[in-house]
Each structure stands twice: as C-alpha cells, then as structure tokens.
Amino acid sequence: MWIKKFTDVNMIRKDTEIRTMTIEDYTEVMSLWQSIKGFRIRAVDDDFEHIKRFLERNIGLSVVAVKDNKIVGTILSGHDGRQATFYHVCVDSQYRGENIAAKMVKEAIERVNAEGISKITLIAFKQNLAGNIFWKSQNWKQNKDINSYELVLNEENISSIVA
Numbered sequence: 001m002w003i004k005k006f007t008d009v010n011m012i013r014k015d016t017e018i019r020t021m022t023i024e025d026y027t028e029v030m031s032l033w034q035s036i037k038g039f040r041i042r043a044v045d046d047d048f049e050h051i052k053r054f055l056e057r058n059i060g061l062s063v064v065a066v067k068d069n070k071i072v073g074t075i076l077s078g079h080d081g082r083q084a085t086f087y088h089v090c091v092d093s094q095y096r097g098e099n100i101a102a103k104m105v106k107e108a109i110e111r112v113n114a115e116g117i118s119k120i121t122l123i124a125f126k127q128n129l130a131g132n133i134f135w136k137s138q139n140w141k142q143n144k145d146i147n148s149y150e151l152v153l154n155e156e157n158i159s160s161i162v163a
Contacts, residue, residue, distance in 0.1 A: 016100060018107045021062040021074065023052045028071045029064065036090050037162055038128060044157035046088075054078060061111050065091065065100045073100050075108045083119040084112040089131075101134060123148070 021029065026048050033039050033046070044050060055062060058078035065073030072095040076087040086108060091101045112120055122140075124131045136142075 016065060016067040016072075016098070016103075018063050018065055018104055020060055021055065021064045021076070023048075023055055025064055025071060026051055029074055032071055032074065032092060033088060033090065034162055035092065037093075038125070039088075039090060039162040040125065040159050041162065042157050042159050044154055051076075061108065061115070063104050063108050063111070065095075065104050067095060067100070073104050075104050077108045077112060079112060079115060079117045082117070083121060084115075084117045086120060086122040089122065096130075102138065105138060 029051075030041075030046070033041055054076060061077040061079070061084075063075050063077070064071045073091040075089045077084060078087075079085070086105075089101065089105070091104075109120065121143075122135070124135055126132075
C-alpha cells in the first residue's frame with residue numbers, strides 16, 4: 001500500500017527530515033504559520049477541527065520539515081480526484097536557503113503522483129515576492145488564462161495576515 005511507503009522518514013540532510021504531517025503537529029504548525037510575516041490564516045479553515053478533517057481526507061499527502069527537533073516547514077496537500085492543491089507551503093525564515101522548500105515540494109509531488117493525479121495548483125499571493133520567485137524557480141507556470149473567484153459561505157471564516 002502506498003501510504004506505508006511514505007511513512008518512512010526521508011532525509012534532506014542528516015539533521016533535517018521530511019515526514020507526513022499529523023494532527024498531533026497542529027500546535028507547532030500553527031505556531032510556525034503565525035510566525036511568518038504575510039502568511040494568511042483563516043479563522044475557520046485553519047482551526048484544529050478543519051485541519052484534522054483535511055488531513056483525514058488526504059491521508060499521507062501533507063508534509064512537514066523537521067530540523068533541530070522542531071517543525072520548520074509545511075505543505076498542506078490534498079486532491080479532489082482530478083487535481084491536487086498545495087496550501088500553506090512555508091519554511092521558517094531562519095531556515096530558508098537550505099533547500100528545505102524544494103525537498104518538501106518534491107516529496108509532496110511524489111505523494112500526489114502516487115495517487116494518479118497529474119496536475120497540482122496553488123495560490124501565491126501577488127505581494128509574496130519570495131514565494132513567487134520560488135515557484136518560478138521550480139518551473140511552475142503562472143496560469144494567466146483564468147480569473148480566481150471565491151464565494152464566502154461562512155462570514156466567520158475571516159482571513160488574517162500575519163504582520
């Protein structure tokens with residue numbers, strides 16, 4: 001079964017590992033997200049229960065990077081059977097430049113590909129200059145053929161940006 005394959009630890013370097021994100025990581029993951037300037041956190045979608053449901057629906061697809069015994073990077077990854085989406089791709093600013101994001105992305109892509117999914121999308125906010133540079137450096141293509149729309153069904157699901 002492919003899930004077992006991805007429960008093994010994949011080493012980046014001797015002191016950094018990429019592993020499956022679990023709900024037990026939530027407190028540390030949220031702390032990381034709250035530490036990243038410009039990071040967008042939604043009041044409902046990013047609470048414990050919603051992240052738990054996301055991980056349960058997408059078993060084995062989301063990853064964390066662990067270094068110095070702490071989580072220093074994340075990718076929430078899920079799919080609808082046709083295409084996958086990456087959310088909350090980030091690396092702690094103290095650990096950037098160590099190729100951690102690229103290794104997490106490679107691992108997450110392999111996991112999605114094992115599900116038979118052939119396309120991955122993500123959102124990089126226009127003001128996220130470093131993120132946009134990263135995705136272009138990884139050969140991801142900006143889709144200029146579409147407009148992005150959203151309909152808010154829960155007004156309590158307020159987005160806040162980490163200052």
